[in-house]
Structures are given as C-alpha cells and as structure tokens.
Amino acid sequence: MAHVASVPKEPFRLSMLVYDTRYRSYTIQIVVLVLFLAFLAWLLNNTIVNLAAKDKDINFSFLFQRAGYDIDQQLIPYTNDSTHGRALFVGLLNTLLVAFIGCILATVIGVMAGVLRLSHNWVVSRLMTVYVETFRNIPLLLWIILAFVVFSETAPAPRDFRVTEEMAAAGEAPAASKILFDSVAFTNRGTSIPRPYLDHPLGSFSILDVPINLSVVAALALIALCVWINGRLIANAKSVQEATGERPVTWWKSLIILFAPIIALLYALGFHLEYPELKGFNFQGGINVAHSFTALLIAISLYTGAFIAEAVRAGILAISKGQSEAAYALGLRPGRTMRLVILPQALRVIVPPLISQYLNLTKNTTLGMAISYLDLKGTLGGITLNQTGRELECMLLMMLIYLVLSLIISSGMNVFNTAMKLKER
Amino acid sequence: MNKSVFLGTLAASALLAGIASAGTLDDVKARGELICGVNTGLTGFGAPDANGNYQGFDVAVCKAVAAAVVGDASKVKYVPTTGETRFTALASGEVDMLARNSTWTFSRDNDLKLDFVAVNYYDGQGFMVHKDLGVSSAKELDGATICIQTGTTTELNLADFFKANNISYTPVTVADDSEAQRQYLAGACDSFTTDASGLAAVRATMPDAENHVILPEIISKEPLGPAVRHGDNNWGDVVRWSFYALVAAEEKGITQANIEEVAASTQDPEVKRLLGLEGDLGAMMGLDKEWAKRAIAASGNYGEIFAATIGESTSIGLARGLNALYTQGGLQYAPPFR
Numbered sequence: 001m002a003h004v005a006s007v008p009k010e011p012f013r014l015s016m017l018v019y020d021t022r023y024r025s026y027t028i029q030i031v032v033l034v035l036f037l038a039f040l041a042w043l044l045n046n047t048i049v050n051l052a053a054k055d056k057d058i059n060f061s062f063l064f065q066r067a068g069y070d071i072d073q074q075l076i077p078y079t080n081d082s083t084h085g086r087a088l089f090v091g092l093l094n095t096l097l098v099a100f101i102g103c104i105l106a107t108v109i110g111v112m113a114g115v116l117r118l119s120h121n122w123v124v125s126r127l128m129t130v131y132v133e134t135f136r137n138i139p140l141l142l143w144i145i146l147a148f149v150v151f152s153e154t155a156p157a158p159r160d161f162r163v164t165e166e167m168a169a170a171g172e173a174p175a176a177s178k179i180l181f182d183s184v185a186f187t188n189r190g191t192s193i194p195r196p197y198l199d200h201p202l203g204s205f206s207i208l209d210v211p212i213n214l215s216v217v218a219a220l221a222l223i224a225l226c227v228w229i230n231g232r233l234i235a236n237a238k239s240v241q242e243a244t245g246e247r248p249v250t251w252w253k254s255l256i257i258l259f260a261p262i263i264a265l266l267y268a269l270g271f272h273l274e275y276p277e278l279k280g281f282n283f284q285g286g287i288n289v290a291h292s293f294t295a296l297l298i299a300i301s302l303y304t305g306a307f308i309a310e311a312v313r314a315g316i317l318a319i320s321k322g323q324s325e326a327a328y329a330l331g332l333r334p335g336r337t338m339r340l341v342i343l344p345q346a347l348r349v350i351v352p353p354l355i356s357q358y359l360n361l362t363k364n365t366t367l368g369m370a371i372s373y374l375d376l377k378g379t380l381g382g383i384t385l386n387q388t389g390r391e392l393e394c395m396l397l398m399m400l401i402y403l404v405l406s407l408i409i410s411s412g413m414n415v416f417n418t419a420m421k422l423k424e425r
Numbered sequence: 426m427n428k429s430v431f432l433g434t435l436a437a438s439a440l441l442a443g444i445a446s447a448g449t450l451d452d453v454k455a456r457g458e459l460i461c462g463v464n465t466g467l468t469g470f471g472a473p474d475a476n477g478n479y480q481g482f483d484v485a486v487c488k489a490v491a492a493a494v495v496g497d498a499s500k501v502k503y504v505p506t507t508g509e510t511r512f513t514a515l516a517s518g519e520v521d522m523l524a525r526n527s528t529w530t531f532s533r534d535n536d537l538k539l540d541f542v543a544v545n546y547y548d549g550q551g552f553m554v555h556k557d558l559g560v561s562s563a564k565e566l567d568g569a570t571i572c573i574q575t576g577t578t579t580e581l582n583l584a585d586f587f588k589a590n591n592i593s594y595t596p597v598t599v600a601d602d603s604e605a606q607r608q609y610l611a612g613a614c615d616s617f618t619t620d621a622s623g624l625a626a627v628r629a630t631m632p633d634a635e636n637h638v639i640l641p642e643i644i645s646k647e648p649l650g651p652a653v654r655h656g657d658n659n660w661g662d663v664v665r666w667s668f669y670a671l672v673a674a675e676e677k678g679i680t681q682a683n684i685e686e687v688a689a690s691t692q693d694p695e696v697k698r699l700l701g702l703e704g705d706l707g708a709m710m711g712l713d714k715e716w717a718k719r720a721i722a723a724s725g726n727y728g729e730i731f732a733a734t735i736g737e738s739t740s741i742g743l744a745r746g747l748n749a750l751y752t753q754g755g756l757q758y759a760p761p762f763r
Binding site: 054055056068069070071072080152153157159188189279280281282284288291292369370372374378382383386387388389391 | 508509512513516532533536537538558566567568569570575576577580581583584585588594595596597598599600608611612613614615654655656
C-alpha cells in the first residue's frame, strides 16, 4: 500500500489529454459532445434561418384557435367550434384507447398462441405456427387495410335493415337483421352496440370541460371495494387452510361479494340498455363503433400478438426441462405446471421483449390514418397540420407526445419487470 | 476525419440549397424541366392516361408554363400530390408550381405563404348521393355519413353547412379521391362531397354513373387555381401570364390550329404583342419573344383546353358556366397584354 502513495505526482501536461489513458476517455467524450451540440445548433439555426427566409415563424397559438372540422369518434365532447388543442386531446384519447385495448388483446392472443405453439397436439401447434408466420411476415398496413375493406365491402348497408310497409304486408324479412338477440347491428359503416343507460344517474361535473360521470365513478369505486373484500376473504381462507389443513368453502361468498353490491347499485340507478334503432340514414342510439376503430384494433392486436407469441415461446423454452419434470414428479398436472411453475419463471425472459412490443403497438396506431381513424396523427398531424399549415410545430408536438407516451409505457413496464425479477436472497 | 467530411457535406448541401432557392425561373431554365405538382388522379383535371402520361385541365397549365419557359410542353415532371401533401410539397421546393384544383383562400394566401396566381376554374362544393336514397336536397342529409377528403376547404365548409342548417352528420375523412370513391361506392358513406367539378369527374369514371345524382346545393365558393411559393414574384408572374395568355388567346380567337396563320396575318396590335411580333413582353419577365405563342400552341387556348378535357363533349360534361369568358357572361377575364 505504501509504495502506491510514494509514486511522485506527475505535473499535468496538455499532451496527457491524448496519451494518458486516465484522461483520454474524457477527451473523447468532450469532443464528441461538443461536435454533437454543434450539429444540433446547426440544425436549429438552419431551421430558423430557412423559416425566416419563407417569412414563417414557430408559433403554437393555432392550438387555441377554432378547429372548424368534425371528428367522428370522440371520447370527450368536441364540436367544430372547439379549439385545435382540444382536437389534439380527442385524437390523443383515440390513440390511447386503441393502444390500451390493443395491448390487452395482443397479450391475451400472444400468450395463448405462444403456449399452444408448444402443444404436443400436432394440429394445434401447426395452426399456431401458421398464424405467427403469416401475421408477422406481412406488413401491418396491409392487414389494417384488409380488415377495413373486408368490413366495409361485405357488411350490409344500414338500409338493408329497413322493413318497408310493403315488406311487412308481404311478410318478407329485410335483407339483414341485427344479431345477438336483436341488439347489435353490424353495418358497412360500423358496429352499433347497446349503450348502458341509467334512469336516475348521480349526475356529473366537469374538469377542464372533461365531464366526469359520478355514476361511473361510484360503480368503479364499488367494484374496487368488492374486489378488495374478496381478496381479504381469500387471504383469510388461506390462513385457515394453513393453520388447520382444511380450506373453508368460499366460492359462494365470493360470488355474493363480487356481484351482489354492483347489481344492487345498478338496480337502484335504474340501469337498462338503449338499443340501436335504424332512423334515417344510420342506426341511432346505442354506441356506434366505426369500422376504422375495429379494423385497426383487430389488425394491430393480431399482428403484435404474433410477435408476443414468439416472445412467450422463447421464454418458455428458456426454462430448463428439469423444472417441468420436477413439477410432474410432485404430481402437478400439465396445466398447473405451466401456470404455477413455468410461466412465472418464463416471465423474466418474456417481459423485456414485451415492453418493446407494447411500444411498437402504440406507435403503430398511427397507421390508422390509412383507414381514416382520427387518432393523434389524424387530428394534430393530419387535419390540423393541413388546415393551419404549421407543419413543423405539429410534427414537433406530435413527436414529443409519442416520446412521452412511450417513456411512460416503458417505465411502467420496467417497474413490472423489476417486480418479476429473480429475487436473490 | 469522418466527422469533418460529414460536416463538410452538410455545409456544402446547405450552400447548394441556398443557391437553389435564388429564383425558381432560373432553376427551371437551368434544369430544362418544370416540376409540376398535380392531383394523384382526378379524371379530366389531372390524371395519368392509359399510357401513363398526365392529361387534364390542370395539367394543361403545367404544359403551357413549360412551353413558355423551357420551350417544350413535354418537359414537365409531374409529381402527384394529395390534399394533405400538396402545400408542403410546394413550400419545401419539391415542386415549382402546383396545378391541382386547390382553392384560393385568405389563410392559404397569407398564413401558408402561397401565391395563387390566377383562377383557372370557378367552382363550388356540392354533394353526390346514390339515386335510390331518394334525397333531393343537401338539407335532407340529416344523420348521414359523409365522405370528405382531408386537408381541404371542403372539410371546413361541410362542418359550417351542417351547423348553419342545424343538422348532424358523421364524417369519414379520407386521404384522396380514389379512397373516397371506393368507400362511397361500397356504401360506407351515404354521400360524397367535394368541388362540384370533382364530383362530375368522379361520377364520369363510375361504372353506373346514372345511379348517382349531384344535389343542387352549391355550398361554397371554390376558386381553383395554380399556386406558387410566396415571395418569388418573378416566377409567380411567369405562371400567371402563361395562364392569362391562354385566356387572351380564346378572347382573340387564336387556337392551336390557326396560331401560325394568325401570327402571319394579324393586324391586331394586342395579338401582335401577345405572339411576340411587336414589342418585347417576354423580356420583361425574363423570357424570350415567343413564350406566349408556345404556351398557346402547347394544348390550345383556354376554351379548347376546357372543351377537350372537361367540357360538355367529354364524359365529365361540365358546362362553361362561370368559366365562360366575361364576354359570354362568365368570369374568365385576362388583363390586357400591354
């Protein structure tokens, strides 16, 4: 130890920045950083100079001006008198809606397909291979367009549902009719489904013009409470089982706890369904889900599901065969072996690629523009950009929003990944 | 080392870009070719024919400008643009001019920094519906699903019209005419709305044109015209006067067929100035004497172009209407060539 301290301190010379390994890496990093910043500055300067040459500036005030156009699918109230900023939020919510449901669907499809591809049943495993290979090897855009064209070209037009007086007199049936007990109308524009309706709603209030429905809030709170109580019940049953070796019967208690309160609440609020009815050109009443949404959702879920299936398969194959053999030796059946032994361990391998699939899915929703789905790309990056001519501003804003969205998703998934990690004690 | 090469290239390209934007007229002359932004496909106005060559009413303006500037009406590179991409293509310098049924509006002129040099077609927005829908007026379209092309003035007019009449509709925004047409034909929308001329053009290409009607309401003013970048006034003048030369030629009875004959025999001083026999109008905007003669010879005068591409004898069958010369009750009027 002593001889280390006794090395004479060399005076610092400029050449050491290059020749001395202690400083060289700093030198390289600083040079690269300076060059990178210079490049950014050049880009920025170039943009400003060129915009000035075209007599344009960077200005976001258009977000507060009247949009003037209409949007079909709106999760928050919007009219053509609303601002471009609000149109942005309508589009963003449409993006989030399709991304959220898409992630769930893709995961369900992917996990099932991934597990089934490893099935010992030859037909099932081959079918899954065909699914995975066809979906992941054909561009997503084509799937989206295919799904949309199939829906809009093959489904009946709303007027095919109409029963005219002559037809009623002759006892003829219309060319098309509603499905699922006369409740869902599948037309070439969209799917009209019944809308839940309350006779005595609890009212609502608005935050920033976004209406918050108190009935929905109450129902969600009640469901959360019921689930929590049910969790306590199960935990209690478990501790009884561990203490006495006998598990008390809980299934009917669970059923009552989970369903009775919410049914009672809905009854008290006067819950009923409003069915879609053909009026004029289209079905009125109920909720009309446009085919642009359905087609995008189906195509994007099946496409991403194929990639997730491969990640799941890789994860399962990564678990050594000894694990399943040990589980069988303990007497676990194949289904439980998969659920209790293999999948929890496989998740560690599955989750990291799953994150990037979720990110891909979210970003791929922009392809909805091909079938007129008005998501963020359709409103801010499409109509607003065109009508205001603020290309740079819209693009920058859109990139920023997608960046933030992706970062939120990946950080959320990283938290989940950390929780799933092998815990070494 | 690599970095400096990279930066050097960047600097060089920036410099070149700076030179390139000096003057569109000089660029086009130096290139020997005009780059013209046109419709992706609107029969009669701008669409590729069976041989893949662009033809149409708007395309004829490109040809006239190319003939005037480069001396050859075939020296045009056509860049298909959608309603969404057209103005960006022009502003970024990807095209020299736009001849693509685009409406001249205040905000496009001022905020988008475009210059509409003239109006080559006075139009208005209309609606097309299936005949068996039994609709006779646009005001009966309450609750209908309507296909519109995104990024257009029609999108905004539509919202205004339904609001003013206190009726509702479901918009289906599509990127271009062909997709709108597909959805309309598939019955995914009850009605298709765009400029009345565009509706006539779309209807002409339908296999069952007789089953579709264009409703009588015209809900907006849509002056369509060629556009150039704001600020390049010289180039704007070239495009403007190349177009007006076509209108003046119709006024003076100069046609593609008789132009040589007229040039040889005319005593009219304005015709002489127009055809470059007297004075030197071309030099005032950086062109030679015979610029207008070539522009007219390219595809004929305004009336000839109209008749050949979208007129009553074609499948599109549009009447001259507002687009007749001012002497015949229309609005087409060329300022004097003096």
